[in-house]
Amino acid sequence: MVKCYGRIRALDGFDLEVGAGEVTGLIGHNGAGKTTFVEVVTQLVRPDAGELRICGSDALRGPRSVREMVGVCPQEISLYRTATVRDNLRLFGALAGLRRAARHEAIRRLATELMLESVLDRPVGLISGGQQRRAQAASAMIGNPPLLLLDEPTAGADPQTRAALLRSVRARAEAGAAVVYTTHYLPELTDLAATLAVVRRGRVVARGEQSSLLHGLPSTVRLRFDTSRPARLPPELARRAVRENDEWHLTSLDPPADLAALVAAGCSPTFVDVDRPGLDHLFEALGAPPAGNHQEEARDAG
Incomplete structure (x- = not known):
């Protein structure tokens, strides 16, 4: 059409x-x-x-x-x-x-x-x-x-x-x-x-x-560690992690496996929260602006 x-x-x-x-x-x-x-x-x-x-x-x-x-x-x-x-x-x-x-x-x-x-x-x-x-x-x-x-x-x-x-x-x-x-x-x-x-x-x-x-889109794993000991993330995880204040944000396709790898490396977090991929992640993966982006395309064509 x-x-x-x-x-x-x-x-x-x-x-x-x-x-x-x-x-x-x-x-x-x-x-x-x-x-x-x-x-x-x-x-x-x-x-x-x-x-x-x-x-x-x-x-x-x-x-x-x-x-x-x-x-x-x-x-x-x-x-x-x-x-x-x-x-x-x-x-x-x-x-x-x-x-x-x-x-x-x-x-x-x-x-x-x-x-x-x-x-x-x-x-x-x-x-x-x-x-x-x-x-x-x-x-x-x-x-x-x-x-x-x-x-x-x-x-x-x-x-x-x-x-x-x-x-x-x-x-x-x-x-x-x-x-x-x-x-x-x-x-x-x-x-x-x-x-x-x-x-x-x-x-x-x-x-x-x-x-x-949504399968195949990464989750964001938010992590906090004991502040008395600096966290030493395994190299393969550190490459996918960004520190924001007192939290680490880890991009992960398999959060349970990555958490197991952290524990095995002696980096047991004191706080874990997993942000699953949603609508904005799907739009981004498809090359579209996020849902809140007000884009005029045809007399407010919707």
């Missing part, structure tokens, strides 16, 4: 397939193309080239036929602020093709699932940010669509909201929905057992399980 804004290619051969019951974590720095991809799938923008199929249907040739198949939770709160939570959900339920009785039951179920019972009849603009996040997620899920697009749904959310949203996403995937979940927070994707798709400069540059993508 290709999408250009002037000379900027926001999507440059973007290729992604998500199966039923699968959660795909879409990760990449700001400006990599994640949000542009979501906008194309939701038909807010049209790609310049490529194809888009949802449940086997050509979404570019027959967009109306697939709209009810997609539930979208954008980054920004997009609910009607002066309308109540209930009225917002009624509207999105109707747009999803639910009849009145089915809408009523779906609202009741989602209100319980996402802890919204106490605010159903309050205007969206008068409820908390966490409640707004949960209400927006409910609006995406109300029709039980086969495809869910969740664009940083927990951004700025409190722990209670984050836990509730992750439970709901897991439940939808277990029921057979295909889920695309964008985030900068890797532990959420671990919780969802998501497959990762790493986006860089408008294309997916790596795809796989977290463990396989």
Whole structure:
């Protein structure tokens, strides 16, 4: 898939397939193309080239036929602020093709699932940010669509909201929905057992399980020693170690083996902590800027 804004290619051969019951974590720095991809799938923008199929249907040739198949939770709160939570959900339920009785039951179920019972009849603009996040997620899920697009749904959310949203996403995937979940927070994707798709400069540059993508990336082992005796690290470890104040930081592909080598050499540390590789390490290994790097690549193309 290709999408250009002037000379900027926001999507440059973007290729992604998500199966039923699968959660795909879409990760990449700001400006990599994640949000542009979501906008194309939701038909807010049209790609310049490529194809888009949802449940086997050509979404570019027959967009109306697939709209009810997609539930979208954008980054920004997009609910009607002066309308109540209930009225917002009624509207999105109707747009999803639910009849009145089915809408009523779906609202009741989602209100319980996402802890919204106490605010159903309050205007969206008068409820908390966490409640707004949960209400927006409910609006995406109300029709039980086969495809869910969740664009940083927990951004700025409190722990209670984050836990509730992750439970709901897991439940939808277990029921057979295909889920695309964008985030900068890797532990959420671990919780969802998501497959990762790493986006860089408008294309997916790596795809796989977290463990396989992070395998082979070094950990940082933080060490402290008895200050009354200077630490003498074995030469093969000293070459990979840097001293910072009272700590040694050792780059290690096999922390247990390196710690065993330290002890065997008579250098028993008094403190050990292992920083495992994470999202920024993965981006660095793939040649991409870290997740917090705000890079403009196409009118805030995402």
